[in-house]
Amino acid sequence: xxxxxxxxxxxxxxxxxxxxxxxxxxxxxxxxxxxxxxxxxxxxxxxxxxxxxxxxxxxxxxxxxxxxxxxxxxxxxxxxxxxxxxxxxxxxxxxxxxxxxxxxxxxxxxxxxxxxxxxxxxxxxxxxxxxxxxxxxxxxxxxxxxxxxxxxxxxxxxxxxxxxxxxxxxxxxxxxxxxxxxxxxxxxxxxxxxxxxxxxxxxxxxxxxxxxxxxxxxxxxxxxxxxxxxxxxxxxxxxxx
Numbered sequence: 359x360x361x362x363x364x365x366x367x368x369x370x371x372x373x374x375x376x377x378x379x380x381x382x383x384x385x386x387x388x389x390x391x392x393x394x395x396x397x398x399x400x401x402x403x404x405x406x407x408x409x410x411x412x413x414x415x416x417x418x419x420x421x422x423x424x425x426x427x428x429x430x431x432x433x434x435x436x437x438x439x440x441x442x443x444x445x446x447x448x449x450x451x452x453x454x455x456x457x458x459x460x461x462x463x464x465x466x467x468x469x470x471x472x473x474x475x476x477x478x479x480x481x482x483x484x485x486x487x488x489x490x491x492x493x494x495x496x497x498x499x500x501x502x503x504x505x506x507x508x509x510x511x512x513x514x515x516x517x518x519x520x521x522x523x524x525x526x527x528x529x530x531x532x533x534x535x536x537x538x539x540x541x542x543x544x545x546x547x548x549x550x551x552x553x554x555x556x557x558x559x560x561x562x563x564x565x566x567x568x569x570x571x572x573x574x575x576x577x578x579x580x581x582x583x584x585x586x587x588x589x590x591x592x593x594x595x596x597x598x599x
Contacts, residue, residue, distance in 0.1 A: 360402060360424075360535070360564050362398065362399060362400050362423075362599070363398070363399045363400040363421040363422060363423045363424070363597040363598065364398070364399065364400050364419070364420045364421050365394045365400065365401055365402065365403050365420060365421065365424055365592050365593065365594075365597075366402050366403075366404040366405060366416060366417065366419070366420035366421075366422070366424070366467075367386050367390055367391070367394070367402065367404060367421050367424045367425075367457050368404050368406075368423070368425045368426060368427060368454070368458055368475075369384045369385065369386060369403045369405050369406050370383075370384065370386070370387075370406075370426065370428050370451065371383070371384055371403055371406055371448065371450070371451060372385060377444060381562040383391055384403070384405060386403050386426070386579070387426060387427075389575075389577040389578055389580075389594045390426050390472075390577050391407055392577070392580075393576070393577040393580060393581050393586075393587065393590045394424065394590055394591070394593075394594075396587055397579075397590035397591045397593065397594050398591070398594045399421075399422070399590070399593070399594045399597075400428065401424075402420055402465070404416050404420070404421075404458065404498065406450065406451060406454045407455055408450075408453050408457055409557070410457070410461075413457055413458060413461045414451045414461055414465070414597065416461055417458070417461045417465045417467055417571060419425060419446050419569030421433070421452065421467065421597035422467055422468045422469070422470070422593050422594070422597040423458065423459075423462045423467050423468070423469045423470070424469075424470050424471075424472070424473065424475070424593065425455055425458070425459070425467075425469065425470070425471045425472070425475030425478060425479065425571075426443060426472050426473070426474070426475055427472050427473030427474045427476075427537075427575060428451070428473075428474040428475070428477065428534070429445065429446050429447050429448065429451070430444055430445045430446060430447040430474075430539055431447060431452055431474065431477050431481055431487060431539070432447045432448070432449040433447075433476075433487075433489055434449065435449070435452050435456070435481050436481045436485065436486040436487060437486070438486065438489070439487070441493070441494075443489055443490030443492075443493040443494070444490065444539075445532075445538070452478060452481075453522075455475075455478045455482075456478060456481070456482045459473050459478070459479060459482045459498060463567045463569075463596040465512075466567075466568070467568070467597075468568035468569070468570075468593060468596035468597060468599075469490060469567075469569045469570070469571075470567055470570055470571065470590070470592075470593040471562075471569070471570070471572070472572060472574075472575060472576065472577065473536065473537050473569070473572075473573060473574070473575055474537075475571055476541070476561075476562060476571035476572055476573050477537075477539060477541065477573075479545070479562065479569060479571045480541050480544065480545045480548060480571075481545070482484070482545065482563060483545025483546050483547055483564070484546045485541060485542070485543050485544050485545030485546075485548065486541075486542045486543045487539050487540065487542055488539055488540050488541075488542045489539060490538055490539065491537075491538055491539065491540050491558070492536070492538070494542075495540065495542075495556075495558065496537050496541055496556045496557075496558070498555070498556040499512050499535070499554060499555065499556045499558075503534065503535045503536065506534065507534060507536060507575065507578045507583060508534065508578050508579055508582050509534055509579075510532035510533055510534055510556060510579065510582070510583065511533075511534060511535050512532070512533065512554055513529070513530050513531065513533070513554075513555065513559040514531050514532075514533055514553060514574070515529065515552065515555075516528060516529055516530065516531060516551065516552045516561070517549070517550060517551050517552065517554050517561075520549065520551035520561070520563055521551065521563050521565060521570055521592070522551045522552055522561050522563070522570065522572075525570075525588050525589060525592050526545065526585060526588060529568075531552070532583075533572075533573075533574035533579070534574050534575055534576050534578060534579050535573075535574060536574075537573060540558045540559065540563065540573060541558070541559040541562070541573075544559065544562065547561065547564050547566070547567075548562045548564050548569075549563045549564070549565070550562060551563045551570075552572065558573075559573070560572060560573040560574065561573065568596050568599075570589070570592065570593075572589065576590070577590075578587045
């Protein structure tokens, strides 16, 4: 019997929950751990650090990487001043996740990015972001439909030559939308894999380095759409290549 793949999920820092223990919380959303388990893997928290030796040890211990959603990416990461429309962000997390991507590529570990994970992967590759879609891009689609986390609210068109097309075997997919930022310029070495009707990039890939990332939240859609699990199954499959 083959060993269960271990999937390292980039931990997330949150403020302290009380004054008795004034320590930040490092967490993983249960929806991600559940998705990894259902896909046949074992989720493992990767603690936020910028120590290269610790990161290499962590990546050596896992078979694949999941970079989840979260707060905004610090605009200084892509050479821009922070606009008023940009929301809360922590450069510490950006630097950790960017360094994690570096090590994962170096160690040939496949990566799945979700929402903010898609954005930081794009920034890591030299791309940039719209700091707020309604302000800087378009109002055609209300992308942050926060009251419908498990529901599809718009479709995406999938590039027929993409890994995403092979995963879903569809040219169009209906997805949820919980983000107010998005990809502006595509990073070097990345391929556009899916787009929304308003032209916003919703999926990116780097097939050479085993990277797939989507702007929507498949882990939240799994109750309403069982096909969302296929992205996590693909991550497990890539660990066995």
